[in-house]
Amino acid sequence: MLLAIKEDGGPKGKQVVTQVQALIARGALKPGEALPSTRLLAEQLGLHRSTVAAAYQDLWAQGCLDLRPGAQPRVRPRGGLIPAPPAGAPGFPWEARLADLGRLPRRPVRPEGAISFADFTMDPRLMPVAAFERSLRSVLRRRGPEVLAYGDPQGQPGFRALLAARMAQHGVAAAPEEILVTHGSQQALELVLRGVARPGDAVLVETPTYNQFLRLLGLLGLRALAVPEGPGGPDFAALEALVRRERPALAYVMPSFRNPTGRSLDPAQRERLLALCGAAGLPILEDGFTEEMKYFGRAIQPLKALDRSGLVIYAGTFSKILFPGLRLGWIAAPEPCVAGLTALRAAGELGPPPLLQEGLEDFIRLGRFDQHLARLHRCFRRRMDAALAALRRHLDPAWAAWEAPAGGYLLWLRLTGFDPALDLEAALARHGVAVRDGRSFFPCPAEGPRWVRLSISTLDEAEIARGIERLAVGLRALRGT
Amino acid sequence: MLLAIKEDGGPKGKQVVTQVQALIARGALKPGEALPSTRLLAEQLGLHRSTVAAAYQDLWAQGCLDLRPGAQPRVRPRGGLIPAPPAGAPGFPWEARLADLGRLPRRPVRPEGAISFADFTMDPRLMPVAAFERSLRSVLRRRGPEVLAYGDPQGQPGFRALLAARMAQHGVAAAPEEILVTHGSQQALELVLRGVARPGDAVLVETPTYNQFLRLLGLLGLRALAVPEGPGGPDFAALEALVRRERPALAYVMPSFRNPTGRSLDPAQRERLLALCGAAGLPILEDGFTEEMKYFGRAIQPLKALDRSGLVIYAGTFSKILFPGLRLGWIAAPEPCVAGLTALRAAGELGPPPLLQEGLEDFIRLGRFDQHLARLHRCFRRRMDAALAALRRHLDPAWAAWEAPAGGYLLWLRLTGFDPALDLEAALARHGVAVRDGRSFFPCPAEGPRWVRLSISTLDEAEIARGIERLAVGLRALRGT
Structure with missing residues (x-):
C-alpha cells in the first residue's frame, strides 16, 4: 500500500484516511484485501503508532475497514450504500402519502411600495x-x-x-x-x-x-x-x-x-x-x-x-x-x-x-x-376610525358594503359587479395595495358577490388612508371589466 | 329601582353595575322589567349621565340588560347560562374520547437525598x-x-x-x-x-x-x-x-x-x-x-x-x-x-x-x-469511566451484566434472580437511589431477567460512585426476596 505523507499536507492521520479512501475508491485496494498493521504502517511512514491507529478507527467508523482484535485490518466489502433510484423510477408508496399533505404556498411577492392590508400580524413599530x-x-x-x-x-x-x-x-x-x-x-x-x-x-x-x-x-x-x-x-x-x-x-x-x-x-x-x-x-x-x-x-x-x-x-x-x-x-x-x-x-x-x-x-x-394593551387600544381606536372614514370617503356604497367592527383589526368588504374569474389579489397588487381575497374563508366556494378582507394591523392612519384610496382607485378600474 | 351610591364605595359606575346585578340576582328586578333611562337615573343618583351610560353598557355586555336605541333599558331574560350537570349524570360521548387519551403520570416524588439515575436530562451544572x-x-x-x-x-x-x-x-x-x-x-x-x-x-x-x-x-x-x-x-x-x-x-x-x-x-x-x-x-x-x-x-x-x-x-x-x-x-x-x-x-x-x-x-x-460540546465530552468520558469502574467494583457478574457503551449517558443492567413482581423503582428508592425499571421500554412485557436503565446525565463522578454503591447494596438486599 503506497501512501505519501507530506509535511505540509495537514494533519497526518487525516492524510492517511484520505489516501486509503482514495485507494479504495479507485479499486487499488480491493474488498477483503489486508492492510499493514498499525505498527508496520507507522514504521513505514515515520508516524506515531497512535496516529495510525486513530486513522484506522476513523476508516472503520466510516465503514471502510474491518478491524478485529488480533486480526489484520481488511478493506470491508461495501454492501450498504443505497444508490439513488434511476430517473423516472416509480416512487415509494409512502412518498405519495407525503405528497398528499400538500405544500405551503410560497409567500406572495409584493410590488415595492405596496400598502398591505393582507398582513395580519403585530405592527413591528408597536x-x-x-x-x-x-x-x-x-x-x-x-x-x-x-x-x-x-x-x-x-x-x-x-x-x-x-x-x-x-x-x-x-x-x-x-x-x-x-x-x-x-x-x-x-x-x-x-x-x-x-x-x-x-x-x-x-x-x-x-x-x-x-x-x-x-x-x-x-x-x-x-x-x-x-x-x-x-x-x-x-x-x-x-x-x-x-x-x-x-x-x-x-x-x-x-x-x-x-x-x-x-x-x-x-x-x-x-x-x-x-x-x-x-x-x-x-x-x-x-x-x-x-x-x-x-x-x-x-x-x-x-x-x-x-x-x-x-x-x-x-x-x-x-x-x-x-x-x-x-x-x-x-x-x-x-x-x-x-x-x-x-x-x-x-x-x-x-x-x-x-x-x-x-x-x-x-x-x-x-x-x-x-401598558402595551392600553397603548394598542388607543392606537387601533384611531386606526379603525381612520379606516372607516376612508372607506366612507372613497368607496361607493352602491357596490361596496362593510360593517363597523367593535374592535380587532379586520374589515370585510362585500363587492358587487366584479368578474367572478378576476384574480382580485393580483389585480389590486398592480394598484399598489395588497389584500386577501375573501374566498378562501368560505367552506364552499361562494357564488355571487366578491369579498375582500382588510387587516389594518400593521398600518398607521396615514398608510390606511392612502391604502384605501389606492384600493378604491383599483376597484373602480377593475369593476365591470 | 333603589340604588345607594356611596362616596367611599369605589368607582360609581362600578357600584351601579354591582347593585343592578344584585337586584337581578335576588329577583327584585325581573326579566323584562324596565330600568330608568340613563338621564333619569343620573339625576336620581347625582351622577354624570355618561357614567350611567357606561354602567348600562357593562351590564349589556354581561348579558344582564337589553339596550336598543330609542327603547327603555330592560332586564334580559337569561336563556344561555348552561348549568352544571347533576351529580352522577352520564358524560358526553366526546368526554370518553378525551379520557381514552389517558393522563400523564405524576412525576415520582423522590426521597430526600436520593441519587437519581432516573433523570435523563442536561446537568444544570453544565x-x-x-x-x-x-x-x-x-x-x-x-x-x-x-x-x-x-x-x-x-x-x-x-x-x-x-x-x-x-x-x-x-x-x-x-x-x-x-x-x-x-x-x-x-x-x-x-x-x-x-x-x-x-x-x-x-x-x-x-x-x-x-x-x-x-x-x-x-x-x-x-x-x-x-x-x-x-x-x-x-x-x-x-x-x-x-x-x-x-x-x-x-x-x-x-x-x-x-x-x-x-x-x-x-x-x-x-x-x-x-x-x-x-x-x-x-x-x-x-x-x-x-x-x-x-x-x-x-x-x-x-x-x-x-x-x-x-x-x-x-x-x-x-x-x-x-x-x-x-x-x-x-x-x-x-x-x-x-x-x-x-x-x-x-x-x-x-x-x-x-x-x-x-x-x-x-x-x-x-x-x-x-466549546460546550468539547467540555461535555471531557466530562462524560470521566463520568462514564467512573460508572463502569463502580459497576465492576460493586456488582456481582453472577447476577448483573452490562455492556460498556461508546458514548452517551445510558447504561443498561441485566439482572437475574429477582422477583418478577417486585417494584424495582420503589424498592431501590428506599435505598436512596432512583432508577428506571427497564420494562416500559419493551413493546411486549418481557419475561425472564429484570432490566434497569441508569442515566448518568445529571451526576458527577462522586455521585455516580456513591449511587452505584447504594444500588448494589439495594439489589443485594432485594435479590431472591
Missing part, C-alpha cells in the same frame, strides 16, 4: 421589544437552569396561574389545573380537533370562517358544516336543523371580531348558541384570538363565562396582541379535558419553552403587558 | 446559561421585531443552513431546503409517523426501544413490530422475515447509544440494515438523539450518510446536548418529504419560536456550542 428583553434577562438570571430544562408538560405552573387570573377578568372561572399552555392558539385548535373528533366527523363552522381552520379540518379528515349567516348573524333555525341532522362532533366559534369578518355575536346570540349546543351536548371550541382587542364600547363576556357544564373549550393566544413569534397560547377547559389534551400533546412534543412562558409571565406581572 | 443569554440579547438587539414576529414555517433559513452544515460534518449531504426545524426530536417522530403511516399500520422498532415512541405509536393507532435482538445486535434474519410478512410502514432505529440500552450499531450492521430496507422500499426513521455524544473512539457515520435514495429520514435534537427547554430539534430528509411534513406541522402550529432558533444559531456560530 412591539415592546426592550421591555420584553428585560423580562427574559431577569428570568434567565434568576432561574436560568430551570427555564432551560424540561418544563411542566401542561405549561409552567406560575404562568398557568396568571392565565387563570386573566380569564377571571373576563368572567371565566378556571383553575390553573384547567389551563393548558399551547404553541399559539393554532395548536389549541389542532389538539381539540384531534382529541374530540374522529376522521369522518362533521364540525360546525361559521360562514365565513378562519381559512387555516378549514385547512386543518381537511388534513384531519373532518368535514366542515357551514352554518348559514344572515345580515344580523348566524341563522339559528338552520343551525338547529344541522345539529339534529348531522350530529357534528364540535362547533367552532369566534364570538368576538371573527376572522375574516370582524363581526361579533351579541349577548343574546351567545346565549342562544349556548342553549342550543347545551341541549344537544355539543361541545363548543371558542376561539378568543382577539378577545382583548375590544376598544369601542364594552367587552362582551366570552361564551365560556356563561358555561357551568364544561361544554365550552376556550382557546386564547398572545399572537395577535403581543409577539406572534413567542408562539404562546392556551386552552381553558374542564380538568379532565385538559389532562387528556396534555397527554396527547406530550406524546408529540413536550410543550412551549419554559423560558418564554416565564419571561412572558414576568412581563405581565410587572404591568408591562397591560 | 449549562452555559450566561453565554446563551448573551446570544439571545444580541439577536433581540439586532433583529428584535423580526424574531418576535411569525417566522418561516419550515424554520429560520439561517438556522437551517447551519444545521445543514453540521449534518455535513457527519457525512450527511442535506441542503437547507431539506431541513425542517422541529420542537425537539419528539415532534419530529410524531410528524414522520403521521405523515408516513396510517392507523393500523405496523412500525418496526428495536427491542428494547424508547418508551415514549411506543406510547406515541399507541396514541396514533399504530402497531409496534419488535425486532428480536441477540447479544451482538438485531437479528437480521428475523427482521427480514418480519418485513416480508408484515409489510411495515416504517422502521424506527437509534443507531448510536440507543435509549435505553446505550448500544450502537457498528458499520457492518448499519449497512446490512440499509440494504435490507432499501430492497423492501421501507423508509427508516433514524433517531440521532445523542449523535454528538461519541466520546470514546471515533464517531460512526449515521445511516443517512450512506443513503442516496431518500429512504432515511433523520431526526436530531439539541435537548440531550444543550438545553432541553429550548425544544429545538430538526428533520433532515428529501425536499418533498420535508415540504409535506412542513405543511402538516403548519396546520397544527407554526413552528418553533424564531427568537430561540436565531439565538441558538448565534451561539453556535460564535463557537460557544463546540
